[in-house]
Structures are given as structure tokens and as C-alpha cells.
Amino acid sequence: MKYLLQFLTANKKILFLIIFSSLLQAFGTLLVPYFAANVIDKGIVEKNVPAIITIGLQMLAAAGFTALVSLWGSYLCADLAALTGKHLREMLFSKTQLLSVKEFNHYSTASLITRTTSDITIIQQTIIMITQMILPTPLIAVAAVIMTAVISPSLVFIPLTAMLLFFLVIGLLFLKANPVSKTIQGRVDTVNRLVRESIVGIRVIRAFDNSSYERGRSDNAFTEYADNVIKLNRIFAAFNPVVWTIMGLTMAAVVWFGGYQVLQQKILIGSISAVTEYTILMLIYLMMSAMVLVMVPRMMACVDRIKEILDIVPEITDPVEKLTISKTDNKQKIVFQNVNFSYKGAERPVLEDLSFCCESGKTTAIIGGTGSGKSTVAGLMLRLYDIQSGQILMEGKDIRTISQEELRERLSYVPQKAFLFSGTIADNLRMGHKEATAAELKYAAEIAQADTFIESLEAGYDSPVAQAGTNFSGGQKQRLCIARALVKKAPVYIFDDSFSALDFKTDAALRAALKQEMKEAAVVIIAQRISTIMDADQIIVLDDGRIAGMGRHEELLATCSVYKEIADSQLTEKEV
Structure with a gap:
């Protein structure tokens, strides 16, 4: 988590604004039950129409204020998550550029792509949900208990008991979901690897009429991934009925004990309504938090996978005191x-x-x-x-x-396996010399014996290059790679x-x-x-x-x- 915390603390302004918006959201949310209780006690019970209208408008204003603050908070949370994803992807990319060939080969291409895309996307989604749904929950829960205690101290045991049951359920859920969540991203790696192989190697697969075998391999990987996700979803599926049961029992307890106190004339009817709404709000926020918390084990598994790459100490490093090569004969x-x-x-x-x-x-x-x-x-x-x-x-x-x-x-290098990047021919030739002129590109292409076929293309040097240069033959790719090396003067x-x-x-x-x-x-x-x-x-x-x-x-x-x-x-x- 140190990388996440390091980044979050570096964005203190956004984090402070999110916390501030959560406080305002909690305050606005708790005002609504308060006004609802006043409508019942000061308006409906006393048949005071002006009071009903006045308090109703106040309740409407509180609801509108809460909605606007919630919208602002959502924007801030999305902003923080996007910046976090950008930060992690930049760190991963920078780290992979420092790894030696041996270290790079230790992790498959599919795994590195999954970590950079899917894993970080899951982290981003979880950050949005944590900051948006979990952050206000402690405030709502504490305030609901305090407000209930103010109305009727004897009813406090109901929300406290409900909270305790919730935490027990969430604890059991974590114990069951955590090991399953950790294996899911590994299955995603396998799926990505097989899909990538089946696309890149489509010509070989067709040439050997090996489609049925590859389909079987892919189906097995898809099935293993689906089985893991289904197993996780079954664990989560048991959560909903348990939560609704706790919520139903809690509401029944509030009405039962609260109704008894109303009959004893210890509290007003509107107060029962307020306690009910405070309890419902607390349970709803706890339920949303629990639904988010079940994603945390998977997010932690993704964080561990990213940490695994970021914690690698490169085998090949620059010396502390670097020497420079001056011009010499x-x-x-x-x-x-x-x-x-x-x-x-x-x-x-x-x-x-x-x-x-x-x-x-x-x-x-x-x-x-x-x-x-x-x-x-x-x-x-x-x-x-x-x-x-x-x-x-x-x-x-x-x-x-x-x-x-x-x-x-x-050094200017032409690799054994000719590799081109997606873009244009000119973009590829300028890889080692960004400021190369069109004349320099043409001169290098002439030496590499590539100018003839380049100029035969409709767009010439601005012709598109597919990923890995698959729209050119082997000889054309080699000549373009040689021209690329010649553009870089070395x-x-x-x-x-x-x-x-x-x-x-x-x-x-x-x-x-x-x-x-x-x-x-x-x-x-x-x-x-x-x-x-x-x-x-x-x-x-x-x-x-x-x-x-x-x-x-x-x-x-x-x-x-x-x-x-x-x-x-x-x-x-x-x-x-």
C-alpha cells in the first residue's frame, strides 16, 4: 500500500476536499430525518399547515444541498482515481524500462499488460467506491448512534447491535473471499496470454489446421476464470439476504421498542420516525460499505502484483559516479x-x-x-x-x-527480429532522431534500399504501419529497420x-x-x-x-x- 499512500499523500488538496465533501454529505443526509421528525411532531400531529410547508421546504433544501455535495464529491473521487491510475502506470512503465532482459523475461508479456491495464483499473474503481461510499459511513454511523441516544438512550442498543452483526458478516465474507480474489488476476493473465497467442499466431494455427486444439486450450482457461468468478459471486450472493435480514430485524426492533416507549409517552411519534430513518441510513451506508469492502481483497491482490514489479531492484544499474565519453580520436x-x-x-x-x-x-x-x-x-x-x-x-x-x-x-542497432511500431513509416524512421528532416529520411531509405517500395505506397513516408509492422513483408521490415538505424547518426x-x-x-x-x-x-x-x-x-x-x-x-x-x-x-x- 506504500505506493498508493505515497501518491494519495502527494495529492493532499484533493484528499482534503473529498473528506470535506464527505462531512458535508453526512451533515446534509442527517438533516433530512431531523426535519421529517419535526414535520410529524410540529406539523401533522398539531395540524399546523404553515409548519408543514416551512419544514418541508427546509427538508427539500437539505436534500438538494446533499445531492449537489454528493455530485461534487463524485467528481473529486473520479479525479483522484484517474490520477492514481496515471501515477501507477507511469511508475510501471518507468520500471519496465530499467529491467534487464533476464528480469523482463521472468514475467510474461500478457502478465505485464494485465498489471498495467486490468489491475490498475480495478484499483481505480475501488478507490472511487472507497472514497465515495466508505468515507462517509463512519460519520453517518457515529452520528446516527449519537442522535438516537439524544432521542432515547434506551434505543441505542439497536443500532449498536446491528453494527456488530454487520462487522461479523463482513469478517466472515473477507475470510472466504480473500483467497479466491487473489487467484482471479492470475487467471486473467492466462486468458490474455492465450488470446494474444491465438491472434498473433492465427496464420500458423490455420496452416496446421490446429483450431480445435487452440479452442480447447482457450476454453479451459475461460472455464477456470469463470469458475473462480462464479465461486466469488456465490460468496457475495449469500451476503445480500443476510444483510436484508439484519435490516428487517433492526427495523422491527425499532418499531417494537420505540412503539412501546411512545405508548409510555416517553418519546414522540416523530422521534420514532427519526430513529427509524437514522437506523435505516446507518444500515444502508454499512451495506454499501460492505459491498465495496468485498472488492478490497481483489484490489489488494492487484496492488501486490504491481508492488511485485515496482519492488524489483534492477540487475543492471548506472554507476553512482558516471563517467562521460568526451570527443576523442x-x-x-x-x-x-x-x-x-x-x-x-x-x-x-x-x-x-x-x-x-x-x-x-x-x-x-x-x-x-x-x-x-x-x-x-x-x-x-x-x-x-x-x-x-x-x-x-x-x-x-x-x-x-x-x-x-x-x-x-x-550505438545504432538493427535487431535480429525486425520490429516496427504502430504509427507511420516516418514516425518509425525518426525513432533515434526525432528532428530528422524528410530529406534525411529519404537518404537513409535510399541506402537501405527501401525508398522504392516506400514511394510506391500511396501516402509514401506517411503510410500507416500496423502493430509490429504486420502490413509489410519480412524483407521490407528489415530494410525499414536498417533505415531507422541509419537516420540515427552514431x-x-x-x-x-x-x-x-x-x-x-x-x-x-x-x-x-x-x-x-x-x-x-x-x-x-x-x-x-x-x-x-x-x-x-x-x-x-x-x-x-x-x-x-x-x-x-x-x-x-x-x-x-x-x-x-x-x-x-x-x-x-x-x-x-
């Missing part, structure tokens, strides 16, 4: 010195004793079989993971001694197997354009096709996480058996 842009890296829980390192240098004006290529650690090298350069031993230097400084923001500002460019979807003609044209354009930058190309890296100034051959060879194409053919084996499997004798 150092041509050694990235240097790996005896780097060893392994994933948590792995039996052996993914990379062992890795040492090489990427210089400006030169192209460094990394090749190797599947699982040899090629993409891991790119992740280490970006500091998506931290190494266990050794050093990775950026222009002479250990990347762990500079901020992640500054490090990534000096000393180092990393291409992580980003030519795999291109045909050989486009690949060759793109590499020629890149070589011409990036004469001053350090270029790192991770590839599986030898044809993509044959012209590289330095080729690093990885085999099972170790460097099996390093040199140019011709040297490696003569000295590295692993590289020769890859070349023989991909190229003809003439091409070799």
Missing part, C-alpha cells in the same frame, strides 16, 4: 578484453575468453553456427546483460562506468543478422551502399550467410562460445576449419 570504438558470460542457471558459459576490437572506418563481422553466441555479443555491447569477467570498453572506458543512456546514444552500427530476409541482389546493393556511407563509423555485422560478410575488414568466427578464427575471408579459408566448413556448405567452389 580513439579509433578503437568497442574492445572486448577476455570477456566471459553465462546465463543464470546455465551449466557452462555462453561466451568464453572473447577478445577483439572494432575500429572506426572498418567492418567487423561475426559468424558462427546456431547457438554459438553471435547475438549475445550484440546484447553485451548494448549492455542488455552484464558480463561475469573481463571488460567491454567503449572508446577506452568500461561500459559499466558510463550511463546506459550515453552508451546506447553512441559512431557504432550493429547489424544483428539483419540481412537474412533480403534477396542476394538487394543484399549486395545494400552492403555496397553501406560501405560507401560508413567510412568513418565502426560497423559490426552479425550474420549466418558468408556472402554478407566476405568483404569485411575483420571476420570473427565463433564456435561454441569461443573464437575459432579471426581475419579476412581469404585468410580464414586457409587457416580456420570451422569457417572453411561454413563456406563449403554455402558457396560454390567458384564463389569460395
